[in-house]
Amino acid sequence: MSEQTVISSKGQVVIPKAVRDAFGWESGTQLSVAVDEFGVTLRPVPTKRVRAEEIAKGVQKLSGLLHSPDDAVMSDADMARVVRERAAARNGVRSAS
Numbered sequence: 001m002s003e004q005t006v007i008s009s010k011g012q013v014v015i016p017k018a019v020r021d022a023f024g025w026e027s028g029t030q031l032s033v034a035v036d037e038f039g040v041t042l043r044p045v046p047t048k049r050v051r052a053e054e055i056a057k058g059v060q061k062l063s064g065l066l067h068s069p070d071d072a073v074m075s076d077a078d079m080a081r082v083v084r085e086r087a088a089a090r091n092g093v094r095s096a097s
Helices: 017-023 048-063 076-090
Strands: 031-036 039-044
16 A cells, blocks of 8 residues: 655644555554654554553463462472483483383
8 A cells, every 4th residue: 555645834744544544543543653764653552451452362372381379380300300201202212210
């Protein structure tokens, strides 16, 4: 999509309707303005609701990695033993545990 706009005497820029519609930007949408050597980038500032949803998705992804307080805790010695056994099995060696 390619659109053109003009900077007003007050320094204002109208974002073309087709662009606003494409991104779902409505009146009142807050935008962050980032400047780099290539130009200017506009991005919507996440609302509290959107940010909360993003955090919830991240927590859901991590939840499978965390153990329940009811899970048995494995000692360092037990963990080392399991690692040795699995390495031995992978290499076709019988474990002497």
